[in-house]
């Protein structure tokens with residue numbers, strides 16, 4: 019089995035579309051939210067539970083798996099899906115973002131505020147620069163043991179082929195909104211040169227690894243908040259072909275100013291080939307998912323749903339709140355009375371409040387199941403609304419309720 023993308027319906031009033039991505043490990047109905055299991059595991063939740071809550075695919079990270087347990091181990095195990103006991107499709111992020119975020123010492127947050135200072139040497143306070151970029155690749159220090167490593171486009175492809183995910187991403191230079199315009203241009207030229215090297219190495223590895231399921235490669239569109247750079251990247255990578263090999267789909271990555279998310283994504287998606295899937299990297303807050311879907315993105319991934327769950331923060335139809343708040347001590351209702359997840363059908367807010375206060379391990383499991391279900395289901399509902407032709411109404415209805423209580427929906 020190989021890789022394909024079929025569009026079932028295109029929305030008349032927006033760039034949104036409904037489709038199916040077919041992979042050797044099964045189909046993904048799009049638009050879809052892809053939960054993140056960074057190190058080949060969704061923290062605190064069994065793969066069986068992820069399947070039960072409606073997850074169609076999972077995304078892991080090549081950088082983390084390369085360092086531990088080692089991509090050769092996953093290759094020997096029969097690939098990522100088999101290794102992690104996940105019966106469906108998988109994605110791997112190229113490692114570019116993680117490696118480059120070591121460089122600036124920022125937290126793993128793609129969306130940033132463009133209103134702050136902008137220069138190329140900015141690093142977060144009290145952090146050492148752990149990565150150095152040159153035209154050939156990136157040299158970085160492991161966050162685990164301080165050992166030195168080097169990623170090049172070729173190494174990223176070799177690592178991702180060994181990991182064996184159905185969908186991989188090209189190795190790119192991920193900048194921040196703090197970088198200067200000349201640096202963004204330099205990084206974009208580098209990402210383009212690396213894209214060609216990724217395609218060539220991907221083709222070589224696909225031919226060499228006879229008998230392995232086909233792994234699709236997505237190019238990554240950079241360009242920060244600049245219209246001309248984003249459009250150039252979409253034009254150049256969208257039509258790029260090297261030795262007969264072109265990208266199977268595209269990731270929209272890099273620094274995304276959340277206030278301009280829809281504008282930036284539409285610049286890119288109006289140019290990218292219509293018949294290839296588009297993944298919006300690292301975006302997963304409810305309001306942002308609507309913006310991504312209506313501007314033509316097919317899949318999304320984000321660590322937010324599981325990360326905030328472990329701090330007792332949960333999504334509900336009425337907005338986001340923290341279960342550790344004392345107002346839930348005697349609240350015997352579910353987290354969200356409209357949610358059909360295992361947690362909401364078996365547990366109360368009072369119980370959740372208790373397990374979070376007591377730092378019980380089950381608190382992370384229960385809250386993660388709920389948050390992942392909430393986001394997966396929300397995007398499923400968007401897909402259904404697109405099929406039914408009432409996406410705009412569904413969006414207005416959701417956002418009218420979701421934001422009316424508080425402005426806490428953002429990180």
Ligand SMILES: [Zn+2]
Pocket residue numbers: 353354357358359360361362363387388389391392
């Ligand atoms: Zn729930």
